[in-house]
Amino acid sequence: MSQALTFAVPKGRILDEALPVMARAGVVPEAGFHDKDNRALSFACENADMRIIRVRAFDVATFVAHGAAQAGIVGSDVVEEFDYPELYAPVDLDIGHCRLSVAEPRDSGLEPLGKISHLRIATKYPSLTRRYFERQGIQAECVKLNGAMELAPSLGLSQRIVDLVSTGRTLAENGLVETTVLMPVSARLIVNRAAMKTDPRVAALVEAFRGQG
């Protein structure tokens, strides 16, 4: 018998919405997965042929791109940031909706983006951000932060940030306003391209997720 498939899911924001979608596609983790004190990273599934790992969103993409997991769920922000050739994102799961946007201090008096050739930005997404502005002829100097982007303007790290925006509440609390949407974001089913070609279970999984959209 071949090895169990590994399905990677992200901690946090997307997971609550993802579990019912996974269940409809036949991916159901063991009960211990829902125990908040459980430190385990890897879980059995009702389907004995599969296990689930729960890791950070960026690591979901890394595990799948390297074939250490064959499939997973992650936001399109993360898919775009890495731009891994080995990673294929065939199904938009229509959950985890938000957007990736530029924000700046309210009444900043900053020149509009159309009038500048260089800017400095604090973001968790330096690669995606650089590519986005390059296409507009703007050189973006990115300071990579792992969180707390909204602190950057008031501390003088950068006047602008690129961050996920959902309700806009966090921005408002920090005196920031959204000025430009880089991309709308939603969660995707992702698979490893090589695994998709060589393992029929991966192709079947894609069909199962497609069928219940």
Add this chain to the structure above:
Amino acid sequence: MSQALTFAVPKGRILDEALPVMARAGVVPEAGFHDKDNRALSFACENADMRIIRVRAFDVATFVAHGAAQAGIVGSDVVEEFDYPELYAPVDLDIGHCRLSVAEPRDSGLEPLGKISHLRIATKYPSLTRRYFERQGIQAECVKLNGAMELAPSLGLSQRIVDLVSTGRTLAENGLVETTVLMPVSARLIVNRAAMKTDPRVAALVEAFRGQG
């Protein structure tokens, strides 16, 4: 009056040990800092001339290196990973002790490090790891993970990992053994070099932390 100094502290592991050390040096956050439901990132201090920001460990180094915070506390692992020239780590606080080590599966049968010229490693510390092995004439191909390094060997991402080790319990739970210590780790007071030269309050802060070691 000049702007308040910003002091950056990391979420998590080190913070409980750091608070008494900070208090002895006169850095005491407002009561709200200890409220676990508080989503704020920035806090007032008993000393009105200072504020505290609470961010991820890697971001502590980034804020201080760019002068957005003038000082902070972070593990020597993070100081070494970034190797920012603008970041000065003058005081070993003698807290947050652990070590950064190579680990591999128990009974892996892997060739010892002295006998190989190339290896693949999953780690949160790709820069530090590459430099460490370069000095030994070994080319380290690093896969950057943000967590869950200990999953990498069993999923075939990499046979070896480089990770923080404290008690060794997490390694043992994942069937891994520590084989080589890259560096001992402890928490450091870090300051921005330019701020240290131009703002006497930063030099005074260094002395306050030095004096109570």
